[in-house]
Amino acid sequence: MNRKIRVIVVDDSALVRSLLAEIINRQHDMECIGTANDPLVAREMIREKNPDVITLDIEMPKMDGIDFLGRIMRLRPMPVLMISTLTERGAEVTMRALELGAVDFVSKPRVGVANGLTQLSNEIVEKIRIAATAHVHRMVKPAAAAAAPAGTDAAGAPAAAKPPVSSATLLGRVSTEKLIAIGASTGGTEAIKEVLTQMPADAPAIVITQHMPPGFTTSFAARLNSLCQITVKEATHGERILPGHAYIAPGGKQFAISRSGANYVAVVDEQAPPVNRHKPSVEVLFKSVAQFAGRNAFGVMLTGMGADGAVAMREMKDAGSYNYVQDEASCIVFGMPREAIAHGAADEVLPLTQIAHALLGKLRASPDVRHRI
Incomplete structure (x- = not known):
């Protein structure tokens, strides 16, 4: 009952990794047990340390966060909290992450990252606590059909207009x-x-x-x-x-x-x-x-x-x-x-x-x- 929530932070920014680790380690009920700058490093760290929660950036080198999330939820499902930038594209990609099984997300500020994340610290740790209790399930169906952008069908063709309801x-x-x-x-x-x-x-x-x-x-x-x-x-x-x-x-x-x-x-x-x-x-x-x-x-x-x-x-x-x-x-x-x-x-x-x-x-x-x- 008293075991701390063990968190791994995955982000390509050294500043963000440091800030998130500091925010997490200040809490009495959680600890950052590792940070990774890309998904390949994170993969090995997850195997070794078996965290309770991962915080995951979306845009990273070698493999982006969405691809990595999809692999996690297919092979080793666990609670994931996405860190996303509040842009139009960021919102669309975040919706995709939730479809793949991410528990929740935090909107990372585009500028003033240090002050922004500090101001978001209460939201971050609350969502980590929620994620630690979440029931996550293995993703069993392919995600390709669900990835079609709005206004298209699953094959990418323009979606037919919906007839008015008479x-x-x-x-x-x-x-x-x-x-x-x-x-x-x-x-x-x-x-x-x-x-x-x-x-x-x-x-x-x-x-x-x-x-x-x-x-x-x-x-x-x-x-x-x-x-x-x-x-x-x-x-x-x-x-x-x-x-x-x-x-x-x-x-x-x-x-x-x-x-x-x-x-x-x-x-x-x-x-x-x-x-x-x-x-x-x-x-x-x-x-x-x-x-x-x-x-x-x-x-x-x-x-x-x-x-x-x-x-x-x-x-x-x-x-x-x-x-x-x-x-x-x-x-x-x-x-x-x-x-x-x-x-x-x-x-x-x-x-x-x-x-x-x-x-x-x-x-x-x-x-x-x-x-x-």
């Missing part, structure tokens, strides 16, 4: 009031993908809060949009929330819903404070869903650290929603689902791979739905 194909007049709300944090990008890729083009509107900083949710939404039958986008303030669409909370902004007549409308607020230390916060979204959707809502709580959204998910249930919570065995981190269950917010606790199927079955069986999905 009101005649929707679930009927009442169905436009149905709403699915999803909350997630650590490990959530892949969990959300698992659910959304099973949704048909005429699914009810879906609103999503995934804990993610500014600069990354645009790439996340674009990636999902390239893979899903529904249209996936970042939410923008004041837009109507439509069936056949999923709306991602923008990083660094609070996302909620409201009503304008019979329609749901997105509320995106950059000035609103963090809630439960998060911005966006699942609590904010779920509270608004409880208020404005009530019994027409379905809640989904996926993998994540902490308790964000648990209280509001219970409010959703009390308002008449039907809620699904991911089970412990399929979670990367069971914190948020555990808290939702503890608050009595769950109607069903299911493995990740069963949630979309159960949700669609519930929608089809709904007595006020006149058309089928």
Whole structure:
């Protein structure tokens, strides 16, 4: 119980290696047991020292971090925390790293690295602690098909435009009031993908809060949009929330819903404070869903650290929603689902791979739905 978390730092910058090692070694519950300047050195160090967590840079000589991560997750899966630069390309590559099995990431500053990493020290060590408890799994399927950029199919050809969802194909007049709300944090990008890729083009509107900083949710939404039958986008303030669409909370902004007549409308607020230390916060979204959707809502709580959204998910249930919570065995981190269950917010606790199927079955069986999905 008292054993320290053993960390290996992999980064081609001597300064970054030194700073990260210092930050780690200042903690009472962790130690840096080695640093490596490239993946080939890191590979031997991992074999020799068997760390609990690796921090891994993306751009390195000899073998980049993405290639190295893929090999780790295929051959010797372990918790990996990515260190990525906050650029457009960095965001896209970070999404790729999460697909390959990285537990989480920290945005490395482009300039002022020493001061920047020092300011990020609390976030770094917190994410190392989370990574040390994460359930990681061996990557068994090839990643090539998943690597196609947004707007292309798996073969790299331009993706066909998604046909507009006709009101005649929707679930009927009442169905436009149905709403699915999803909350997630650590490990959530892949969990959300698992659910959304099973949704048909005429699914009810879906609103999503995934804990993610500014600069990354645009790439996340674009990636999902390239893979899903529904249209996936970042939410923008004041837009109507439509069936056949999923709306991602923008990083660094609070996302909620409201009503304008019979329609749901997105509320995106950059000035609103963090809630439960998060911005966006699942609590904010779920509270608004409880208020404005009530019994027409379905809640989904996926993998994540902490308790964000648990209280509001219970409010959703009390308002008449039907809620699904991911089970412990399929979670990367069971914190948020555990808290939702503890608050009595769950109607069903299911493995990740069963949630979309159960949700669609519930929608089809709904007595006020006149058309089928």
